[in-house]
Amino acid sequence: MNQTLRKRLPLLLSLLAGGLMWAAWPTSPLTFLVFTGFVPLLAIADKVNNRAKYFGLIYLALWIWNTGTTWWVGNTTVPASGIFANAFNALLMSVPLMGYKITLERHNRLTSYFALIVYWLAFEYIHQEWELSWPWLTLGNAFAMRPEWVQWYEYTGTLGGSLWVLLVNISLYAAWRKRKKGTDAGSFLLWKEGWKPALLLVIPVVISFIVAVMNVEIKRLTMNVVVVQPNIDPYDEKFSTHSAQEQLAKLLDLTRSQIGADTRFVIWPETALFTQGAWEHELNYQPEVQAIRNFLQLYPNAKIITGASTYKQYPVPGEAPATARTRSDGGPPYDAFNSAIQIDTSSNIQIYHKAKLVPGVELTPYMRYLPFMKKLAMDFGGITGSYGLTPGVDIFSNPPPYGNVFAAICYESVYSHFVAEKVRQGANLLVVSTNDGWWGNTQGHKQHMQYARLRAIETRRWVARSANTGTSCFISPLGDVIAPQPYWEPAAIKYDVTNKRRLTFYVKYSGFIAKAPLIFCILLLLYTIVLRVIRRSYVENNQ
Structure with missing residues (x-):
């Protein structure tokens, strides 16, 4: 590889990652590309030591992914809203990848891969629960046009699909790294290392077929x-x-x-x-x-x-929530829904x-802390201002x-x-x-x-x-x-x-399934903190 290409390789990898995720997303027929979209991001983490530069490169990739798939959020009377939404969501999505980079600098590779999975899945859970929520690009959503691949969602929900995407990407990158260390291309592709990502790809599809057969409807009322x-x-x-x-x-x-x-x-x-x-x-x-x-x-x-579109008034003093509006006629406060x-x-x-x-459209996030901003939500739905909750x-x-x-x-x-x-x-x-x-x-x-x-x-x-x-x-x-x-x-x-x-199993236990990554994330962070304290104590005691 010549020097110029080597120097520009991280940027090319960033562009490639964003392009692959964009091309894989519904309603594109190229769904399979989602299994490769994170591989360039993993490579960037190894090739770029400077954290600021690494952040810039992953942010670019995530911005391309966001803008390519959800540019239409700005197809309104306020186009700037779409520009901000895509830029801000790319910023949020960069957090788990920055966590992976930091973990990779301090721990072994296996721990870092595990950390990436935990951080990303925890991020997806949080992004469904808080008031800045925007789960449109949850990785498991990539298979919306391929229901025959993911009939096992009745057990895992989209969390299982996100895990599948991450595991295959990590397995592909791990196999590629081992090939670079001396394994020849033929054996890599056939059985030396290539069988691992291949197995991760095939087994869930086979399981999906079996689950689909088991769910063929019997005629009923x-x-x-x-x-x-x-x-x-x-x-x-x-x-x-x-x-x-x-x-x-x-x-x-x-x-x-x-x-x-x-x-x-x-x-x-x-x-x-x-x-x-x-x-x-x-x-x-x-x-x-x-x-x-x-x-x-x-x-x-x-x-x-x-x-x-409905209104509900709160005639009892102290009953009105933070979202409530005041009436020009002096009547009791009310909410629009x-x-x-x-x-x-x-x-x-x-x-x-x-x-x-929808944040910014129907809701001004966390307006209870900033009540003066409750009227700032965009006018979609015939009623201006934030809706009630x-x-x-x-x-x-x-x-x-x-x-x-x-x-x-x-x-x-x-x-x-x-x-x-x-x-x-x-x-x-x-x-x-x-x-x-x-x-x-x-x-x-x-x-x-x-x-x-x-x-x-x-x-x-x-x-x-x-x-x-x-x-x-x-x-x-x-x-x-x-x-x-x-x-x-x-x-x-x-x-x-x-x-x-x-x-379904997922319906019965979705509360536990959804929170599992967050629990693992907390445990991993606690482990990191404890390990750092122990190491610092050891160094101080041996000086």
């Missing part, structure tokens, strides 16, 4: 579900004060085209009702609700689950409040033969542990109500739909997905997409889904 895609422009039409009744009429007309006497649920998209907001204690008197109930008189067996509601012919309306809010119902509970429903609102369907928790609480059917039209016809809405396939596999529940502008569809418990509708076209579809009750 089904429920007819109708999904509506109204295709209402979120920028120019949806939140107009004059078009609410026209939008409702469109939703009812599309529903009428598919609903029947055997229909149990009708699913409408996010914020389909009350685009200007409605008080929760007055929902039964809203003209939209009354019109829906009149419609359902013809179909008394059906329930409509729809997104809605991105909600899902279930309406039937009775006067009982169940209300679910979105719990996983006061819980509504956990799931929509229904008597047989309906079953219980968890209505994930938009971004919530990306959270594996969160969705599993709702199934553990009794959900038999998963619903996704979303409005992905904000991002236009980009990879954003396509990736979002693909991720729902992983939730179906993890929980072995049917998913009914209603997206305002697309893609609306049904997803089977094996992750198969059924009747996907074209983007930017109104549509209504129906399908008979199974009312599933079995809890």
Whole structure:
């Protein structure tokens, strides 16, 4: 290798790593490249001694990955938001890799590899739980378009996929290092060292095939579900004060085209009702609700689950949370919610409040410490400022033969542990109500739909997905997409889904599985601190 190339090799490796991860991500067909994307990053850690330079190189790779896969977050009225989001997320993702570099400088290679796995998986867990959450690039999400590879997610969730990616990358790099030390290329590829990453690649796929065969559905009692895609422009039409009744009429007309006497649920998209907001204690008197109930008189067996913008007031002094807003008329403080509601012919309306809010769009993170910033969230959804976090119902509970429903609102369907928790609480059917039209016809809405396939596999529940502008569809418990509708076209579809009750291993123990990397991370850090104290004490005692 000539001197010029040797000098520029770390930069080339950084560019290669970012490019590989970008090319591997849904909706690209090159998923297999994810098994090589971290290899250049591992090589950089060995070739670059200066920590500042190392940070710059890994940050560049992570920024390319983020920008290449989620550039569409800036495809809004505020493009700078996307630039900041990608840059900031790349910065957060560099933390576990910096931890790996520091560990590599102080410990042996095996310990460092273990540390990388623990640090990265702990980071992914934290990135699903805190208020700056953005788990879109969780490594296990890379297999959303390859459900046949990861049917074992019903045991591990996406955590297992992230672990698989890291193990194969580490094994490939370890084999390459040994080849460089004298092993010839042929034996490396065939059996000397190459069999280890090959085995790590093949075994999970074989297990996935076996698990899929075991999960072939036996014909059983089904429920007819109708999904509506109204295709209402979120920028120019949806939140107009004059078009609410026209939008409702469109939703009812599309529903009428598919609903029947055997229909149990009708699913409408996010914020389909009350685009200007409605008080929760007055929902039964809203003209939209009354019109829906009149419609359902013809179909008394059906329930409509729809997104809605709602307000909840706190009349009791001291009851209002940090997210609460003040009223110009001097009334009690209140919260605005991105909600899902279930309406039937009775006067009982169940209300679910979105719990996983998009940072900067629906939520100003940690506003309880900075209350003056609560109005800074972007205007997406018709209501400016941060949404509330006061819980509504956990799931929509229904008597047989309906079953219980968890209505994930938009971004919530990306959270594996969160969705599993709702199934553990009794959900038999998963619903996704979303409005992905904000991002236009980009990879954003396509990736979002693909991720729902992983939730179906993890929980072995049917998913009914209603997206305002697309893609609306049904997803089977094996992750198969059924009747996907074209983007930017109104549509209504129906399908008979199974009312599933079995809890997968992941659903039962997702709380433990999700926290395991964090526990290992804490133990590893404690071990490092204790070891450092012991070494320092030894040096001082021998001086």
